[in-house]
Amino acid sequence: MLLQKEMIAEHFQRLEDAPRSGEKVVYTFVPGNLTELIRSFGALPLLPEINALQSGMRGKSKAYIAEAEKAGHSADVCTYVKADIGMMMSGNIGPTGTRLPPPDLLLLSYTGCYTFMKWFELLREQYKCPTVFLQIPYQGDGTLLPEHREYVVKQLREDVIPALEAVTGRAYDEGRLRELLALSARAEDDLVAVLHSAKQKPSPIDSYFGGVYYIGPIFSAFRGTPEGVAYYEALREEVEERQALGIGPETPSGRLDDQRFRIVVEGPPNWTSFNEFWQMFSDEGAVVVASTYTKVGGTYDFGFRHDPGDPLGTMADYCGGCYTNHNLPGRIDMLVDYVKQYAADGFLINSVKSCNSFSAGQLLILREVEKRTGIPGGFIESDLVDPRYFSAANIKNRLESYFQMLRERRRGQVAPGSDATAEVTP
């Protein structure tokens, strides 16, 4: 955690210094981010939705959202967008307190979230900087076909690389890109080992609340960097140690060794009441063993690794495989697989109305996963970074009811009237 904090602080410092140091800054989004390519040109990536969620966690998003709404952005718009626009309007001071540089390039890698496109339109209007749009075909039929892949590679070659060359003044260096991709693959191996550790009982990690910290470096600016590799080596070591000791993760309720419920979660977390939300799980002895949100920046646990042998093709595969680019049957398959592989007792959706790329179809997902796994689903609603939409009492009430339901069902599965049902403690 400390290591990650230092890495982030250093990155934001470099971003602040960029206008003076001459380092070029490329704004891009987590799903489908081309960090290795950006870094191969010596440029720095900046991820607006990471800034928004960090602002949410640090209690700054409410004021930013109010600022954006004053400027005319509707109450129904994605709150990441409003937090970012509001931050920009308030002087562009990033979540760590450093000033964020304007973009030299807006690189939109479109992986299923339509809002991202509108978001960059707004930023382009503001910054009047070059913009490049990489279109990733949606996995409507569940796979990225060879012609889709070729289409992405062609765009990389003809649009993205020339745009980066123009902005940085450097020529495309495929050798350099291969080196960075090899570093990515190493970190990805370690991340997957960490994620898979949750198959053990007790799980040494929480794959949602803890998971968002674990994915932090690889989803933001550190894929394909030596710091990223070092971070994931250290993380894996730490988790393997916990695994060997048979202990659970640290949570807001203390170390969670007594894990009464193993849960799979779909949907992004709430960031403004992150710890309070987590504690509603940990107080009940619930640990999240797998989540889809931790796959928005790549579905590595299903086998994908960046391949230095095919630098542009591997980036196409990566973008196509991000969770937001999966169709509904693909998402359902993934969740069903998680419930089975991780021996989950329950499956919960945190639905965010303003986030259509997640919330559309979630109830269908819920029913289908219930049908195919036989475990009951739960459904709660909150928001990304707008604290007004986190109703703690109501969410706690739903969660308590859900966990009590799991408990009663577990009891009910033991023959009624038998001694085993005499357990009183819920």
Add this chain to the structure above:
Amino acid sequence: MMCYVGVDLGSTTTKAVVLGEDGRVLGRGITNSRANYDLAADVARTEAFVTARFDMLRQEVERVAGKESLDLLLRAFRLEQTLAQLVRLQAGLHEDIDRSVAPHLRAVAHRSIDEISERTRMEEETGFADPERAKRSDFFRDVAGSAFSRLAEELAARDGTSFDLLLGLYDKCIIQVENTPVELGFHDHIDAALARIGDPPAVRAGVEAATAAVFEAKVTVGTGYGRARLPFPKEWIRSEILCHGLGAHAMFPATRTVLDIGGQDTKAIQIDGQGIVTSFQMNDRCAAGCGRYLGYIADEMNIGLHELGPIAEQSTRRVRINSTCTVFAGAELRERLGVGERREDILAGLHRAVILRAMSLLARSGGIDDEFTFTGGVANNPAAVRALTELVVENYGARTLNISPASIYTGALGASIFALRVDQPGAALHSSRGAA
């Protein structure tokens, strides 16, 4: 006798159910919820024990003295409870006058309060035997509130006393009275009630037996919004979802889908053959279309909540209403009245809008399976039931719709069964369908 208690602390009312060791319902109690949750739970529980003792009396007294004698005794008992609270209210009002009313207005205020209190007492005493009384609300705040408002208006017209001053005093004081303990139990008032009806020997024998009975609450399970505030162990607290599911199952064992429309939330629950919840949905970010909405509409129209449904039932041409936002309700209503729509047609539209929201939650929870049980205060509203019946048929085809006259107690009943199961795991259930 050993018994088990379930308490359901709702946002509008607090309910309690007492179960015997054999799982039979012994008594039910209800009161309006208030800031002091512990006290609301206490009053509801006390009431449940009062009805349990009256139920014992019923078997004895009805046989030897007839049903009328017992009903009269019960009304006399309710009168004694009301008078005890009235005394408390009167004293509180006098204290408030000395504390908060300008000195030159105090004498007249004291006199007015005494007159209102005295006349209310007399009205209650002379009218208690009227069987029609049984139809009105038993909550002291409703009984005293309507008398105070009527008499204060009369005094204002007659003596020039300020109506606002008197009502303001009442509004403040009733909250204090409701939030301080007052003796409302069987033993507190049964002797006075018996004396009031002339102490007939045939009744006295039964009363003595009921007075002597000992109820020992072995386990109390709490549920509802205020459950975390109840003074018992965490493991004796259950979510209202589970309690409504189990309560509905106890009332109608073939139930598979439950709809509960409460004061501030609507719950759509699916249960299995054991009454265990398999899936549920609740309104999350907004409480539009819940029971409070209808309460607000009733206030806006200046009619009683229980009158809404019957008026809507007279509709011949339902108005289409889209918004069920409670805050917008007043504007919506005035707008419709303004364009000449009839009150009953607007109300029919409002009821349908409420049920449409519930239908959406039901769909989210997995649809409506046979049998379907409707619970909560809104289940007593005929217009809501009609709208629900129509929409169920339109969307899911024929379903058996169950509504118990005791539907408001569903959550408390479920909680009481959980209490029983703490002690007797796997205890069999008694269907409590008929017991209102």
